[in-house]
Amino acid sequence: MGASQSAFSEQELDDYQTLTYLTKKEILHVHKRFATLDSGAVGSDKNAKLPFTKVKELPELKVNPFKDQIMKVFSSSGDGMTFEDFLDMMSVFSDDAPKAVKVEYAFRIYDFDGDDMLSSADLKELISRLTGEDNALNEEQMQQLIDNILEEADLDDDDSLSFAEFEHVISKAPDFVSSFRIRL
Amino acid sequence: MSHPYQNTGDFDTIPMHQFNPAFQSASLERQSALPPDGTHYEFATYGYPETRAHLEPPGPELHRGGFRSLHRTQTTDNRYGDNRETKDDIAMENLLKRLPSRQLESAANNAAKTLHRRHSRNKSRHGAIYHSTLRDGDLEDMIGSSSLLDADEEERVEEAIRSTPATMATRRSMIQKLSSRKRKSPGFMKRMNYSIGMGWKHFKDNMAELKYTMQLWHSHLKKIEGHFGTNVLSYFVFLKWLLLINIPTLLLTLGFIVAPQIIYRWLQQDTLGYISSEKFSGMELLTGAGWFEPTELYYGYYTNKTIQVIGSKSYKMQVAYLFTCGGYYLLTIIILGQSILSSYRKYYIEAGGFQSMQIVFKVLCSWDHGLTSAEAVKLKHKSVYLEFKEYLAGANKDKMRKTMIDRCKLFWLRVFTNVVVLVLIGASGYLVFYLSGTQLNRNTLFSNQTTSAAGVSTNETKNPWLLLVLPLCIGLIHRIMPIMFDFIEGYEQYEIPKSELYMHLSRSMVLRVTTLSVLVIYWYTEVSQSPDVPCWETFMGQELYRLVIVDFIFTLFSTLISELIRRLLVGRVKRVTHPTFALARNTLELIYSQALCWLGTFFAPLLSLIVIIKLIIIFYIKMISVLQNCKPSERPWRATWSHTIFLGYLFLFYLLTTVAVACGIIFIKPSIGCGPYQGKDVMYSVVPELVDSWKEEYAWISTVIYFVSSPGFIAAILVALGMGVYMIRTIMMGRQEAVQRLKQQLVLEGKDKTFLLNLLNQVTERHTCTSVSTTVRPLTQQISPQDDIVSPGGRVFVRSLAESTLGGR
Numbered sequence: 001m002g003a004s005q006s007a008f009s010e011q012e013l014d015d016y017q018t019l020t021y022l023t024k025k026e027i028l029h030v031h032k033r034f035a036t037l038d039s040g041a042v043g044s045d046k047n048a049k050l051p052f053t054k055v056k057e058l059p060e061l062k063v064n065p066f067k068d069q070i071m072k073v074f075s076s077s078g079d080g081m082t083f084e085d086f087l088d089m090m091s092v093f094s095d096d097a098p099k100a101v102k103v104e105y106a107f108r109i110y111d112f113d114g115d116d117m118l119s120s121a122d123l124k125e126l127i128s129r130l131t132g133e134d135n136a137l138n139e140e141q142m143q144q145l146i147d148n149i150l151e152e153a154d155l156d157d158d159d160s161l162s163f164a165e166f167e168h169v170i171s172k173a174p175d176f177v178s179s180f181r182i183r184l
Numbered sequence: 185m186s187h188p189y190q191n192t193g194d195f196d197t198i199p200m201h202q203f204n205p206a207f208q209s210a211s212l213e214r215q216s217a218l219p220p221d222g223t224h225y226e227f228a229t230y231g232y233p234e235t236r237a238h239l240e241p242p243g244p245e246l247h248r249g250g251f252r253s254l255h256r257t258q259t260t261d262n263r264y265g266d267n268r269e270t271k272d273d274i275a276m277e278n279l280l281k282r283l284p285s286r287q288l289e290s291a292a293n294n295a296a297k298t299l300h301r302r303h304s305r306n307k308s309r310h311g312a313i314y315h316s317t318l319r320d321g322d323l324e325d326m327i328g329s330s331s332l333l334d335a336d337e338e339e340r341v342e343e344a345i346r347s348t349p350a351t352m353a354t355r356r357s358m359i360q361k362l363s364s365r366k367r368k369s370p371g372f373m374k375r376m377n378y379s380i381g382m383g384w385k386h387f388k389d390n391m392a393e394l395k396y397t398m399q400l401w402h403s404h405l406k407k408i409e410g411h412f413g414t415n416v417l418s419y420f421v422f423l424k425w426l427l428l429i430n431i432p433t434l435l436l437t438l439g440f441i442v443a444p445q446i447i448y449r450w451l452q453q454d455t456l457g458y459i460s461s462e463k464f465s466g467m468e469l470l471t472g473a474g475w476f477e478p479t480e481l482y483y484g485y486y487t488n489k490t491i492q493v494i495g496s497k498s499y500k501m502q503v504a505y506l507f508t509c510g511g512y513y514l515l516t517i518i519i520l521g522q523s524i525l526s527s528y529r530k531y532y533i534e535a536g537g538f539q540s541m542q543i544v545f546k547v548l549c550s551w552d553h554g555l556t557s558a559e560a561v562k563l564k565h566k567s568v569y570l571e572f573k574e575y576l577a578g579a580n581k582d583k584m585r586k587t588m589i590d591r592c593k594l595f596w597l598r599v600f601t602n603v604v605v606l607v608l609i610g611a612s613g614y615l616v617f618y619l620s621g622t623q624l625n626r627n628t629l630f631s632n633q634t635t636s637a638a639g640v641s642t643n644e645t646k647n648p649w650l651l652l653v654l655p656l657c658i659g660l661i662h663r664i665m666p667i668m669f670d671f672i673e674g675y676e677q678y679e680i681p682k683s684e685l686y687m688h689l690s691r692s693m694v695l696r697v698t699t700l701s702v703l704v705i706y707w708y709t710e711v712s713q714s715p716d717v718p719c720w721e722t723f724m725g726q727e728l729y730r731l732v733i734v735d736f737i738f739t740l741f742s743t744l745i746s747e748l749i750r751r752l753l754v755g756r757v758k759r760v761t762h763p764t765f766a767l768a769r770n771t772l773e774l775i776y777s778q779a780l781c782w783l784g785t786f787f788a789p790l791l792s793l794i795v796i797i798k799l800i801i802i803f804y805i806k807m808i809s810v811l812q813n814c815k816p817s818e819r820p821w822r823a824t825w826s827h828t829i830f831l832g833y834l835f836l837f838y839l840l841t842t843v844a845v846a847c848g849i850i851f852i853k854p855s856i857g858c859g860p861y862q863g864k865d866v867m868y869s870v871v872p873e874l875v876d877s878w879k880e881e882y883a884w885i886s887t888v889i890y891f892v893s894s895p896g897f898i899a900a901i902l903v904a905l906g907m908g909v910y911m912i913r914t915i916m917m918g919r920q921e922a923v924q925r926l927k928q929q930l931v932l933e934g935k936d937k938t939f940l941l942n943l944l945n946q947v948t949e950r951h952t953c954t955s956v957s958t959t960v961r962p963l964t965q966q967i968s969p970q971d972d973i974v975s976p977g978g979r980v981f982v983r984s985l986a987e988s989t990l991g992g993r
Contacts, residue, residue, distance in 0.1 A: 018342055019355050023393045059410070059556040065565075066551070076351040084352040093553060096392075104349045110548070127547060131572065132565030141576055145543065148575075153544045155930050157938070169544050174530050174825070176549045178414050183406040183554055 007031060007046045020091035021098075022184075029184050030090045033058070034083050042083070049080040060182045065129040069109045093182040102180045103170045107163050118161035120146050339385060400424060404807055410556035412816045413564060416765050418827055419774075420803065426778055427799045429519050433512050433785070434792040440508040441789050442480050444499050448491045471651045472729030472788075477722065481729075483787045484722035484858035502860045502870050506849070509786050513842050516782070524835055527828045543575055563816040594677060601672050605691055608668060612661045613698045619654050620706045654727070655734035658699055662776070663738060666692050666769065686829070689768055693833055696776050697840060700783070703727070704844045712852050719858035725788030732780050732791065736798045739773055743809050751813040762815045770806070771830050774799075779837035786845050 008016070008031070013024045022030065035042040038054045052071050061067045074089040075081050081089075091097060092105050111118055112125045123146050131137060137145065153161055153169045161169075170176050345358045401424060409417045468475045478485055491499040550568050555561050669691045678684040707727070712720040746763060753760040781795040850868045854861040861867045878886045891897060 015356065015359075017389065018359060019346060019352055021346065023389065025393055060554060063555060063558050063561040064551075064553060065561075076353065088352050098347060101347045101349065106548075108349075123547070127572070130547065130550060130565070131569040132562070134562075135566060135569035137569070137572060141572070144576060145547070145572060148543045149547055155927075155934060157931065157934050166548075170548060173545045173549045175414075175545065179549050179552050179554075181554055183402075183409060 016087060020087060021094050021096040021101075022087070022091050026090075026094070026184055027087065030087050031083065033090075033184075034086050047083045049077065049082045050086075051080045055081045055086070065132070066109055069112065073105060073108045090182065090184065093180065094184065095181060099171070099177055100167075102177060103167050104163075106170065106176075106180055107166050110166075116163070118166060120150070120159060122160075123149060339381075400428075401803065404803075406554075408807065408810065409552070409554045411560050411811060412765070412814075413552040413555055413560060415767060416810060416814075416816070419765070419767050419771055420807070422771055422827065422830060423774055423799060423803055423806075425523070426774060427796060427803075429516065430778075430781065430792050430796050430799070432519075433515055434796060436512055436515065437508060437785065437789045437792065440504055440511075441486065444491055444501065444504060445480055445486055448487055448489070448501070451491070470730070470733055472726045472733070473651060476729075477726070481788055481790045482722040482725045483789070483860075484719040484725075484855070486789075486860045488860045488862050503874055505860045506867065506870055509845075509849075512785060513782075513845070516838065517842075520831070520835055520838060524828075524831045527831055530828075546571055546575060560816050567816075598676055601676055604672060605669065608665060609691075609695050609698050612665060612695060613702045615661065616654075616658060616699050616702045617706060619657055620703060621710075651726075652730060652734065655730040658703075658731065659734045659738040661699060662692075662696060662735075663742065665695050685768060689772060689829075689833070692769075692772055693836075696772075696779075697837075700779065701840070701844075704783070708848060708852050712855075717855075719855045721787050721855060721859055725784060725791070728780055728784030729788055729791065729794070732777065732784070732794060732798065735773070735777055735780065736802070739777075739802060740805060743805060747809045747813040763813055764816070765810050765814045768826075771826075772833070774802075775830065775834050775837060778834065779841055782838060782841040783844060786848070 008028070013027060016022070016027045017024055020027070031042075031046070034050075037057055038048070038050050041048040041050060041054075052068075052075075055071055056062060056067055061070065064070065070089065071081060072078070074085050074092075076085050092101055107118070110122060110126050112122050113119070118126075124142060127142060127145060128136060150159060150161075153165055155165055155168070341362060342359070345355050345362075348355055348358070401420075405417060405420060405424075408420055472481070476482070480486075486505060487501050489501060491501060546568075550571065552564065555564060666688070669688055673684055673688060676684070676687075678687070707720065707724050711717055711723060714720070717723050746766070750760055750763045754762055777795060777798065781792055784791040848867075850866060852866065854864055854867050856862055861870070864870065875886050875889050
């Protein structure tokens, strides 16, 4: 195995493999990608903590309208991402991660104000990030859209989606897993 | 068993901020937005939604429960500070626990948990469900008293830890705890079990590793996904899937038909082929005739003899040929059926039909997190925007109904256009029929020459281009007709672009089915009877070969014209815009080419090899063309749904081609002078002969076969199947009804909770007796008399409960 000359010992790789949904090769590949973000810092400490500004340079994140939320959710310290955080992120976004895990993180990413509910303000933010700045919906359209969403998904009529409701909806969405994914 | 929801304490192992750093600040902000004086006001307005958050059904979110309670306690502490309010809070919490609906929920939860434990042994890596997400308390619980976990158990615990949404450090400490636990006196059997299990696990890991390495075109697919998102990707994934289903079937034919034939030729020194005077000129690659004719490519070359391999071991070519083809179709249907089922389950069953939840899916699942190019992201924004607009337009349109006259007009218009389309398709069918008639004449001339004048140099009067007339015409028909359909559909005024698209696809599909069936019927009725054609099976194989090749050439040209040239014209000619990848059309072409392959494999066993090569080339060409020339489409496209539909089309084609081939085997007399079945009445007669030959040796087998194939038995099976289907359908309807009722129940429960909480507010208000009663939310508005009736606990119950709880203070 080519793992012997890598940055990690066999034991570490085993550990990572147990803790994530990735295979050893994939883990090494993730590390390679992590190193491209800041080869200096990662070269001296393989689990270096990179600031968000550096992590943002990952091609998939760079263009992602939810990048700040994604980084915030996966960061363990709140001000940067270590390799383990990064690996965690890639593991959740990988093909093998079960839907339940993806749903959990998706909920956190879309919960902008962090109150553990997707309120209509969260939905508004979500929609405006989805359509982008150039094609903003007007107030009325936005409201109609949010009303429709809540009508369909809000089962207990409290005008916001709880995690259970979110999960219920997503469990029926066939495209969720294929879109909530970053290929390695 | 510790219930994490009730146990807020065990959550403190996980630092708060990692969940959401914004969260604390959010709650603080909210606090500061409130007037500082009105403690009670706060409780009435803010306590209300928060407690409601607390009341969410805890079932699927065990691990979140603790978080939420902590959150709540924290905010309350910050907000009130004094003991009295906290006490109030605790009392409230106790009360909530005693609510009737809560009792039911926790009972259901426990049941679900036990059920999960029972089932989880069979759960695969992907089978993780929420209950398996772990927290410390659960971990202890799970490991329990057993000194050593068997591997299965350990894997389950690991899976649970893996799916725990905490940081890696936390999960690692969980694992370490686990491994420190298990170093105690294992028995021999347990150790054996453990090591076997671990070996199996390592094997599985290695397989996963191998799978990752073996992934075909992984980086290409990633690149495409990065630039175009999952929609365009689905075409390439479909292509790859087709390629992969062709490989096992190719191996089957190679192993059981082609290899024995080669061995036979080698053993017999058969001079039938390869010494033919035909020179390989290159033209054969297009026509498939001439030099290729006496080779393993076609049916006609295979022997009808029994091959003596070693000593007395023999290999009956006749039987092998038929059974290999049977196996080929069987294998295909297994793979196809399996993937259709899984796709169908994914889309229709799990999603509960596609009508419900439309907009929610659009909002929550529309972002492709795999996108990497800025251009694509811009277009994605645009596409999402258009999709929302389309949805809103559709939602508004529902309100304004069309007038009767308009609808009548539209109906007749569509009847008319459909008649036109049918006429067009019929005309194409006739054209194909006419052309194949003339084709036959030319071709018999051609093949007479080759057979009679083999070896003798002819005057080269034959023109191989003539052979290509029919396939070229069919290719043209398949390209031109869709344009006309497009033109017609412009007048049909479809409300939703999607229905227009599927109409178009269905029409193109019918066109292709028509041309192919005309050809097949012609081959079976005319060519197989014609005395001029020495070997109609080979002729048919050749025709299909040409169709495959010409289709390939057309695909290349259409890529070139519609994508490359169009891109070059952008900027120079005003009206030309950047081409987008025509996903539906391209996928349809793939399906058609696969149908040709299925139709032709019996008559040209190596056709699947040619199709594989074709698919590989198409993959690269399309990839380059897409990346160089196209830009992502602004039109929204649901990849999973369309995949199901395409699989459906593919299945339809599969059925038709199988029926066609089966008819050829069962009803049509094989050629006299060539192929494995020369001299038989029909090809199928090999099977009864084989069964008859077993009569002496294995009498019971033939008895069983006769019994199984008797009409009575088949009828009984059909009746049983019909009854089964009927029964399952009835069950399904019943369940649908049950689901509907449960949904209603859920809504009522929600109302229940609102109602109960309001009552609770009233009660606490009376007990705390503060002055700011004017600011209290007007509760009575929310309590409708209807709520009063449906609530399970009832107003009196709650009030007495609340009073007894709070009264004790």
